Amino acid sequence: MVTPLSAWPWQNLGAYKYLLYGPLLAQAVYSRIYGDGSMDKSTWCLHLISLWSIRYSLFSLFNSFSNMLFINGARRINRAGVDFNQIDHEWEWDNFLILQALMASMAYYTFPSLEGLPVWNMGGLITALMLHCGVAEPLYYWVHRGFHGQYMFENYHSLHHQSAVPQPATAGNATFLEHLVLTAIMGVPILGPCLLWRNGSLVMIYCYIITFDVLRCLGHFNVEVIPHQLFEAVPFLRYLLYTPTYHSLHHTEMDTNYCLFMPLYDAIGNTLNANSWGLHKKISSQSGYLERVADFVFLAHVVDLSSSMHAPFVWRSFASMPFSMRLFQIPFLPLTFGVMLAMWAWAKTFKVSFYNLRGRFHQTWVVPRFGFQYFLPFAAEGINKQIEEAILKADRLGVKVISLAALNKNEALNGGGTLFVNKHQDLRVRVVHGNTLTAAVILNDLPKDVKEVFLTGATSKLGRAIALYLCRKNVRVLMLTLSTERFQKIQREATLDCQSYLVQVTKYQAARNCKTWIVGKWITPREQSWAPAGTHFHQFVVPPILTFRRDCTYGDLAAMRLPADVQGLGSCEYTMDRGVVHACHAGGVVHSLEGWTHHEVGAIDVDRIDIVWEAALKHGLKPVSIKN
Template sequence: MWKGDARILSAWRWLNRKDVKQGKKAKGATQPGILYEFPWEFMGSYKYLLFLPFLYVVCSGQDDADNWCYHMLVIAGLRYAQSWVWNFLSRNHNLTDRTRIQDKGLDFNQVDREDNWDDYIILQAIVASIVHYLPFLYCSNGVCHAYKDFPLYDNKGLIKLILIHMGPTEFIYYWLHRALHIHSLYAKYHSHHHASFVTEAISGSVHPFMEHLMYTANFAIPLVGTWLAGGASISMFYLYLLGFDLLNMIGHCNFEFFPVWPFRVFPWLKYLIYTPSFHSLHHSRVHTNFCLFMPLYDYMYGTLDDKSWDLFYKAAAGVAVPHSAPSAVFLAHGTEFLSVFHLPFMTRSFAAHPFRTNLIMYILWPLCLPLLLVIRLIGRVFIADKHKLLQHRIETWVTPAFAMEFFFRSQWPRINSYIEDAIMSADAAGVKVFGLGALNKNEALNGGGSLFVKKHPDLRLRLVHGNTLTAAAVLHKIPRGVEEAFVVGATSKLGRAISLYLARKGVKVTMMTQSRERFEGIRSDCPAAYRGNLKHSLSIEDGRNCSCWVVGRFLTPAEQKVAPRGTTFHQFVVPPLPELRKDCSYTSLPAFTLPDSATGFRSCEMTMERRNVHACHAGALVHLLEGWTHHEVGAIDPDRIDVTWEAAERHGFRLVPDKKIC
């Protein structure tokens, strides 16, 4: 222990206080000091324009004999590529969940705070270039020496590079890191980094500008030192910068990467290379394990955590965190092809915002085909992310199919086999509630899930399509006092339930459907006293005098034009209607904001805003919290609409409001 421990722990408790609201972007440091922000922070995403001078020099043929700007761009590109790989692994529960070190989830606060994780790549490219283009670094015996004219490769120089790093750089970093844990410096700078209790691969580069200046100066020692020792080369920059990033990301990836056997066969390795679990203890216990990559310095100066190797062995064996089955699973699927990049483990920043396509994204189209092939080869449902709701573990799984595939009858057996296998796997694992999202519960595909309940009557889990809460959400958007409604898509699962509910409330409902038989079937389900409130329609023209439209299918521009001025389109159609009528209002798809007890949400559910989920997803979670023992499949029971709504409100789910209605 050292004297700053108590102050550090006090600052750590401040960082983790409960009054910090999830989702609000905040600085990580408790008392930000001078040079806290990077000079280009005001530029936002335009900061990448700082690479343009390098690109201009290369493209204009003005690069020097070392091809310096070319190599700086290539190294930067490789650093970004490597970070993507490790971010993919760090967030991918399917590949790395077994050796997880910490199972506490991340939130949007951390994602936002770490959004500038790559500023150091820009900084180091600029600083290295300034040094390279200086006329000279030193003069000796009347000869001035500049940091240039590098050979492509020097094997002895690479050995010198590693030795200089192991000596001066590791030593200086250790004591600099210790100094940054002194209360004043910790509060002003280093607490920004430690705000990430559970780290991701890129968390290791999330520091204030002042810290990065200090680190850059220290990490320049091996590069300049090797040059002074007569061993510098172009390959030196590749090895050191990419190797440094690799070790830094390994240390923060939150899954144990190293096997146990090398450390048992060669015990001295414990002092030469750290492990992810070793550095994880620094973030969880704060005042131990200060080294950069070599635990030797913690051992020498008495700051080696005595739990370091126990945690390593546990994590490597897959027992560092519990691996119990989730209480609830929600099964989603891809929408358009580009939606694959919205998965949490594909792009952290993109996934943290509602899914929107733009022209720049279509650059990724060439990657879609190989990704589609990989998904098809995997051939099974996979985990997208994990969360918590009160004491319950909840997970989002994804069917390896895109929306357009659900409309081809030839694909139905394959898709249903994915869903069925996932249900049976979840049932065997002890999952309590299995929610079906979007087209996974399509009526034509599997009868809203009833196919699986009939086929497997002994299911222990409860299968839930969640549409009862969806119907409740649509109905609660319809103002009280409405006397008539025009329902399009009236014989669908939701259209039927909404029509029956409104009819019972005394609303005159015109149900547009080409099937008289289906209309009569729904009408017969309505209590005799209210059947007169249901009217059959064959034409969209019958809605011309009704300002309350409930829409469950796509409407053409001509059909929308029929609605009178001031109409509100209450929709449950996917995708939502294009808002063509400026004199009308369009409700959004039914969605709920999660209660405060829901944690670990770091990505948006497709087009939903942060911490909002589709109504059917919320319906599955309410089913879990209420402990209901019935399957919610097939037709919606109108008698349960109010019951489900009240349960959702009681558990803190709040209907996402629409923009102003006409």
């Protein structure tokens, strides 16, 4: 049975909960058309909608900044990652904004003196400040302590404390009763000046609510942004303003630091954590709190403008789901284009996510280049320079393995990473393209009884390895290529008894009786039409081919699911499901977990395909094969 007032009245509405703003918007439009233009219902409703927009944007910006690891990584308080469970747990964090907008609307109809508020009154600001410090702060302190009683905590407040890593969204994640009480406490400094002292104003309401939200976000920020020198210069200030470190201690040692924003009341109530100021100084000065060096780095790149928004520091909820283009992204594309230009000017790799696996720290770095740039001849030198700088940075930091994603290891760009290994032969960091595991995933996805396959992209790095591996298994490989020289070079690598299984073909018609296609080069719907009904298209081509044939099935790009004990993972890798990464990423993970000391660059060693596959399975990685 649900405890009374613990659930939100609209918790089953999902995204339709925003329709609750409909009456406010309708009232604003109606009154604006038919009203007299004074401080009537339309103006009040417009202010409520404006406040909601500002507050939602404010929390979103704080959420974004708290996840910008490339800026604030060294000053994070809780070093754990925000995982999918926490993101789902806090998905409805903005319920309190709806509640407070509806309650403010009710207050307008309940108290006629709210009508006709002036824009500015300095006395109202002073009164609101006094009421906050003298009434709201101690009231919240004692109510908060009450919510930590056994019954109240188990039935109400525990929801808030289930979030392992404080985030701005955590501030809004609480039960209906808690936010009813918090709204009432917020109402004291707002309604007091308006109803009792009659010196309230619109500026006072905006300033108080926005300042309240800023301080709430600050407390749950998980990044220490207040310098300890400020408190050393003005010691008493530490009792007037809490810090992210101060409030984080309440989440780890829950019987301390109960205050709203002013530690003064913790000092009076004898609940002030003795470590508050020492820990704050330690983190804000970065003394002894330098960021942990990653054991493994996956060097990714941006695909296009829309996918660049699929990052934890943009929208963590959006990033926690497999990427797909959404309508809400369209208005932000011009802004994203501007950010893209800034990224090019900055020309530095940046950290976007991390997770822990078997005690090893894994990070994802992103080269600030978009997919189309990799196909511009004049951009190749600049891209290779950025990749090289990232490898050298990883080497200086002590990273053990760095894995190159998709286009960062393009054969035409840098020979699958050989350019960097040959240029810097004393590298301690191991450079890995991960294609060995990619080949293993594709090969192990084939039917066990397959006798013939049709292979496009047959002379590419992956195509060559797949062809050589299959011919050893006495599987006939129809290799689509116009270059007889490149075909014969690969054929000569096979043993004499296997060479006959490699067959050069120059047209798609040659595969009209073959139901197993391995696509390594993009093919058009017309070219797909030559496949017989019932064909399955395995693929290692970027972007994936169009699912044109309804009488055929299509495999996804080669990928593997990370082990179940991975910690701190809270974002999806492009279009992959939660916990699933591209096979080249997984290949780097295996390289790290195994502690292999060789570079994996250039041509794929066919003899290592089974070794890498068995190692991946041994460490708990699982193949992912989703057919449409």
